[in-house]
Amino acid sequence: MKRIYNFSAGPAILPLPVLEEASKAVIEIAGSGMSLLEVSHRSKVYEAIHQEARANCLKVMGLKPEDYTVVFMGGGASQQFATIPMNFLRPGATADYVDGGEWGNKAIKEAKGLGAINIAASSAATKHATLPRDFKWTPGAAYAHLTTNNTIEGTQMRFMPETGGAPLILDVSSDFLSHRMDFSKASMIYAGAQKNAGPAGVTICVVKKSFMATAKTDIPAIFQYAVHDKADSMYNTPPVFPIYVFGLVLKWIEAQGGLDEVGKRNQRKAQLIYDALDAHADFYDAAVTNKEDRSQMNITWRVRDVAKEEAFLKGAKDRQMDGLKGHRNVGGFRASVYNAFPEEGCAALAQYLKEFAKQ
Numbered sequence: 200m201k202r203i204y205n206f207s208a209g210p211a212i213l214p215l216p217v218l219e220e221a222s223k224a225v226i227e228i229a230g231s232g233m234s235l236l237e238v239s240h241r242s243k244v245y246e247a248i249h250q251e252a253r254a255n256c257l258k259v260m261g262l263k264p265e266d267y268t269v270v271f272m273g274g275g276a277s278q279q280f281a282t283i284p285m286n287f288l289r290p291g292a293t294a295d296y297v298d299g300g301e302w303g304n305k306a307i308k309e310a311k312g313l314g315a316i317n318i319a320a321s322s323a324a325t326k327h328a329t330l331p332r333d334f335k336w337t338p339g340a341a342y343a344h345l346t347t348n349n350t351i352e353g354t355q356m357r358f359m360p361e362t363g364g365a366p367l368i369l370d371v372s373s374d375f376l377s378h379r380m381d382f383s384k385a386s387m388i389y390a391g392a393q394k395n396a397g398p399a400g401v402t403i404c405v406v407k408k409s410f411m412a413t414a415k416t417d418i419p420a421i422f423q424y425a426v427h428d429k430a431d432s433m434y435n436t437p438p439v440f441p442i443y444v445f446g447l448v449l450k451w452i453e454a455q456g457g458l459d460e461v462g463k464r465n466q467r468k469a470q471l472i473y474d475a476l477d478a479h480a481d482f483y484d485a486a487v488t489n490k491e492d493r494s495q496m497n498i499t500w501r502v503r504d505v506a507k508e509e510a511f512l513k514g515a516k517d518r519q520m521d522g523l524k525g526h527r528n529v530g531g532f533r534a535s536v537y538n539a540f541p542e543e544g545c546a547a548l549a550q551y552l553k554e555f556a557k558q
């Protein structure tokens with residue numbers, strides 16, 4: 200089978216061994232005589248898959264099961280934009296939000312309808328071509344929400360700011376498990392699976408147990424993290440297939456040497472592409488010029504002569520490269536090079552960028 204270079208931002212490339220294993224499970228899982236798509240979520244076969252994925256998620260992240268728990272939810276990361284304030288923003292309290300890009304903005308819009316919020320920092324002045332800095336946290340805030348990787352604009356926060364005591368909530372949808380982070384500084388970490396962790400359909404919510412215990416209980420049960428957690432994340436039918444594939448991705452990450460190794464490779468991969476853009480800065484306009492703000496997952500740029508955009512995409516297609524068109528709201532180009540994207544694909548794009556600039 201032919202695998203092209205898939206630079207899509209999400210749903211996105213998954214490791215081939217994971218796809219091969221998952222395709223077998225679609226026919227039969229664990230000698231059960233049934234497809235994974237057919238077995239009860241209450242069956243022993245599925246339960247083992249479910250609990251193993253929850254345990255391995257904490258293990259790969261370097262978190263202790265005494266302190267943190269994993270809840271699988273539906274509705275995408277976008278549903279979390281509402282579920283978080285529903286659970287943790289009480290009347291009279293304020294939640295801090297960092298406005299680092301379009302996804303952070305969507306989280307802000309949703310929270311505004313549910314309580315009082317403060318924008319602790321914003322990168323709107325640079326149209327999000329830089330990371331927000333100069334945080335102004337609210338003393339005693341209910342929580343502080345930030346997006347670690349701005350998928351659309353191409354910036355990435357690889358450090359965790361001090362919040363002055365407020366519980367930190369991270370939307371890590373587009374750089375989850377892409378490098379080592381001290382997740383124990385956060386009270387909640389969540390990601391839609393379809394960027395770097397699996398197929399669409401499951402949102403991974405890792406919540407500190409002591410934080411979860413402070414959540415509101417006067418909201419519908421289906422939106423309460425604690426209700427899901429109490430049922431081991433099987434309060435209702437979980438998205439069994441995406442969870443299974445997420446479990447395979449976790450094993451694949453461990454087989455690569457864990458987050459440290461994956462992180463090193465991601466850094467090398469992104470560097471190949473940024474170096475090519477910077478070497479031809481008269482021809483390409485890298486969207487993020489501040490090097491320490493640049494995302495290792497989503498690399499964004501423009502061709503200075505916009506008349507050449509179409510030719511660039513056509514040449515990419517001829518080289519078996521797909522998904523390079525930038526987000527519809529910002530235009531230009533974007534190369535998403537998540538964990539499963541191969542290093543030789545980054546080298547191939549770097550080579551193409553150099554050749555196209557010289558034509």
Ligand SMILES: *Cc1c(COP(=O)(O)O)cnc(C)c1O
Nearest residue numbers: 275276277302350370372373391
């Ligand atoms: C894609 C994305 C989302 C939205 O994810 P859905 O699962 O489509 O709701 C939220 N935050 C970030 C950072 C994203 O990249």
